[in-house]
Amino acid sequence: MFPCLKLRKIEERLQCIQEFDRPKVKLEQYVTPAHLGSHMLYTIQSQYGDIDGKLVADLGCGCGALAIGAAALNASLVVGFEIDQDALDIFQANIEEHELYNIDSIQCDVLNIPERFHKQFDTVLMNPPFGTKQNEGVDMKFLQVALKLSNNCVYSLHKTSTRNHVLKHADSLGAKGEVLAELKYDIPATYKFHKKSSVDIEVDFYRFVVSR
Amino acid sequence: MKLLTHNMLTSKCIRGVNVGYPLVINIIRNMKLFTHNMLTTKCKKGVLVGYPLNIKASDIRISSVDFNPDFISKIIPKIDWPVLYSAAESIGHSENLPKEAPPEDYETNEDFLKIAHKALLEVEVVHGELVCPESGRKFPINNGIPNMLLNEDEI
Numbered sequence: 164m165f166p167c168l169k170l171r172k173i174e175e176r177l178q179c180i181q182e183f184d185r186p187k188v189k190l191e192q193y194v195t196p197a198h199l200g201s202h203m204l205y206t207i208q209s210q211y212g213d214i215d216g217k218l219v220a221d222l223g224c225g226c227g228a229l230a231i232g233a234a235a236l237n238a239s240l241v242v243g244f245e246i247d248q249d250a251l252d253i254f255q256a257n258i259e260e261h262e263l264y265n266i267d268s269i270q271c272d273v274l275n276i277p278e279r280f281h282k283q284f285d286t287v288l289m290n291p292p293f294g295t296k297q298n299e300g301v302d303m304k305f306l307q308v309a310l311k312l313s314n315n316c317v318y319s320l321h322k323t324s325t326r327n328h329v330l331k332h333a334d335s336l337g338a339k340g341e342v343l344a345e346l347k348y349d350i351p352a353t354y355k356f357h358k359k360s361s362v363d364i365e366v367d368f369y370r371f372v373v374s375r
Numbered sequence: 376m377k378l379l380t381h382n383m384l385t386s387k388c389i390r391g392v393n394v395g396y397p398l399v400i401n402i403i404r405n406m407k408l409f410t411h412n413m414l415t416t417k418c419k420k421g422v423l424v425g426y427p428l429n430i431k432a433s434d435i436r437i438s439s440v441d442f443n444p445d446f447i448s449k450i451i452p453k454i455d456w457p458v459l460y461s462a463a464e465s466i467g468h469s470e471n472l473p474k475e476a477p478p479e480d481y482e483t484n485e486d487f488l489k490i491a492h493k494a495l496l497e498v499e500v501v502h503g504e505l506v507c508p509e510s511g512r513k514f515p516i517n518n519g520i521p522n523m524l525l526n527e528d529e530i
């Protein structure tokens with residue numbers, strides 16, 4: 164076991180993160196729920212020691228739930244990559260609110276991250292967009308980028324229904340994937356085309372180990 | 376934006392750009408140093424000399440980050456040192472940084488690691504711009520966040 168903040172402490176942190184003002188459906192903007200994010204981060208640090216003292220990337224960091232949690236768990240530096248200015252403004256406000264100084268962020272398209280970043284990060288975290296009709300497979304593109312950026316491992320969420328595909332894809336990219344947990348993810352009613360007030364989707368929490 | 380991040384950023388994604396590294400940092404100052412050199416607050420009641428005025432560098436910020444010598448010594452080999460030096464120098468924070476390369480005993484040289492820690496993780500550019508050395512394309516830094524987004528016709 165690696166040293167770690169108490170699970171409850173991380174969850175408390177994540178609970179007071181300001182969320183997207185006007186979430187953009189096209190970018191699949193919703194926050195990783197606090198109970199889920201805190202369990203992910205707790206597992207990553209307490210089981211694998213992959214946050215404390217590490218250089219960490221958060222791809223599609225949005226308002227920063229994962230990035231802020233990782234910074235609170237003592238990452239040496241967390242770099243958040245996000246395409247959307249509005250999300251970044253909220254992220255910045257959250258960073259200031261939480262008084263964390265070990266975070267940096269870059270506005271860019273994750274699919275266009277400069278090569279010089281390759282293999283620089285110890286740990287890459289993400290809750291990627293799962294892809295809609297218009298941009299099917301975007302989570303696999305995020306995974307491909309994540310595996311290039313990391314010199315050790317990647318933690319990510321993907322739909323349970325795509326498990327075989329995800330594992331095969333990772334394998335073809337030279338990484339070994341493992342499902343750490345099956346989770347129910349409740350996507351709030353920010354998505355107008357959803358008739359119900361919220362929809363539960365089943366997601367897998369993965370750890371991918373990169374070949375060196 | 377921290378200088379560690381700057382050390383990794385390139386503009387290679389622009390069509391026609393081969394290397395796109397290092398990006399030049401411009402700090403946008405509203406006041407020229409000549410003007411600063413002339414200004415005093417002597418006319419304010421009770422002020423005798425009022426000179427020189429402290430420059431309030433809202434464009435550069437130093438934040439305090441926990442020092443982790445293991446992390447810094449692990450990251451040193453990944454850093455393009457001359458690029459770090461000139462970036463730090465261009466924003467006026469090259470204090471005690473070696474110019475060419477880290478010292479040979481860098482892994483155990485705690486004084487050096489502290490200096491490197493400050494340059495890499497504590498000095499931050501809050502407002503300014505990054506300029507591609509090849510195309511001259513400017514990327515704004517607002518509120519500490521460099522905007523590296525490209526238009527479709529640039530990719």
Ligand SMILES: C[S@@+](CC[C@H](N)C(=O)[O-])C[C@H]1O[C@@H](n2cnc3c(N)ncnc32)[C@H](O)[C@@H]1O
Pocket residue numbers: 190191192193194195222223224225226227228229244245246247250271272273274289290291292
């Ligand atoms: C499901 S949200 C996750 C947000 C945050 N990481 C969290 O866990 O709360 C996905 C995020 O990815 C961003 N995004 C979508 N496509 C992107 C792209 N091509 N490049 C960078 N960010 C992108 C969205 O704006 C959104 O903030």
